[in-house]
Amino acid sequence: MSVTDQAIEKIKDMIVSGALLPGARLPNEADLADLLGLSRSSLREAVRALTAMRILVPKQGDGTYVSGLEPHLLLESLAFAADVSQGHTAHQLLQVRRLLEPPATALAAHNVTTDRLLELRAILDRSAGEISIEEFVELDIEFHRLIADAVGNPVLSTLLGILSTHTQRLRIVRGISHAPAREQAHRDHETIWRALATGDAGLASSASAVHVAAVEDWLANGSTTQAPDSDPSAS
Template structure:
């Protein structure tokens, strides 16, 4: 095991064991390094890595603290992986989204307020007047996020954002026949909203499943086409 990995594991163990509580300040570098039997260089590398994971927070001139460790905060570090995902990795993320988001959409059917439903309608109206794919994706994200937020679980909201980021969605829409993809998305959104307005949880979940599955199937087909092209070449 690399020394930095060992240092990371030791700091994590202190947090898991309750020696370092959320929001608490780490001991001074020389003290903590001695306590853990680490070099100060290994400790610094570990702190940098844990800060990137949002487990630790470094405050200039004040020291290093354990973060709040809220799950939705820790999930933010996964967004970059989703942003750069392509090919089969992007497909796998979509598959996980399909397992989670329809259930959340079904739950939201009973929880969305009349104001929420009006805002969802306004989002769809605005999405039909956009000039670019990027603008459409911004409204698409807002539409789905508003639905999921009604469930009241910030971890679920963040996880679904991570599974389908803005960058990933733009790349997928641009890779398809754009006008056809947008028309299908508009129709799918209308079906989802109609089910939500009717407070029909099963229909809302089914509409969301159809919507996400269509994107998943397109991406799977494009990967198959790319593979066949390689074979032909």
Template sequence: MALTDEAIGKIKAMILAGELAPGSRLPKEEILAGQLGLSRNSLREAVRALTAMHILITRQGDGTYVSSLEPHLLLESLSFAADVSQGHTALQLLQVRRLLEPQATGLAASLLKEEDLRELRNILKRSRAVATVEEFVAHDIAFHLRIVEAVGNPVLSMLLQVLSTRTQRVRIVRGSQTSHALNNAHEDHEQILSALQSRDALLAAAAATVHITAVEQWLATSLTDNPTQAIDD
């Protein structure tokens, strides 16, 4: 593994130095291995690992290329990690969401257009008419992502999309197990939207913090009461 890590480091260094630009084709295996002082086996393992991270892409019969290195590609690795998160790992993801999303919600207060606010209202109306917790969580995700998109930062939007959609199992379980959870969530959403309509950034950030913290605290309490129990679908 140490040799593979060394090979990965050397290829990354070439990309960072601009020797391999986004979209460029890697030299042939034997040439690149010689340039980097690596065995061909180590180079192959490194290419496989970097391909899994979407830093490189392999085109059958054409060679290996540096990807576009767009954030949405590079965050796919985080998406997978979040997909399989349970227990304390899921709690850590919720903590990161709490650190980022309220600030984004506050920023959105001055950026949302009237049509955006109308769409947010429509999402909340639809969320009150759902028949299942799963449907509610889908609208919950749409509500928050629409707010974050107003900030206009694709990296932030993608990161919060990963954190929001990949922690939905926790919200579904909470909604199923806690009778008042959905009512509280509806009220939280109304508070967030009201603050956004008033263009009050501080109040919007505070309302988002309260909303996200409720799920985080529920999971923390569940893990304390049942430390060996994972939160699954």
């Protein structure tokens, strides 16, 4: 383990033990380095790394603080790794998404409000129009985000957002060559919406599973080997 990694672990141990509570200000650099038996340069590297993880939060002119440590905020640091993933790694992320999103959609069927259904309906109507790929992807992201948020669990919402980022979705849409692809994705969304509107959790889960599996199949086999009526164009 590198010196910087050791420094990171020592600061994390202070947080886990309660010596540093969420929202607490770190001691000044010299005192903390002495307390942990670290060089000031190693401590600085550790603080930078923990800041990138959102465990620590620097405040201009006021020192560095432990963040609120909310899980959904800490998980956002994984988004970059998901964003740049391709090939086998991207496929693995979709496998995890397939495990999480169908039951989440089923839960949403029990919790979704009339206002949320109207928001989803408006997104579907807009996505059926003559819009650019970028606009379609933005609407697709919003559609799935609203469904995940209906569950009322910000950790779940963040995880699902990480598992299929804007870059991934845009890459998928641009990579598919068949014209009916976007229409098929829109039909999948319509099926999911109808299941939510009727409170049918089983259908909501099944429709979501089919939708994600279509994207997963495209990544596994490539867009040129798919039949036109089975290509996904978004996630």
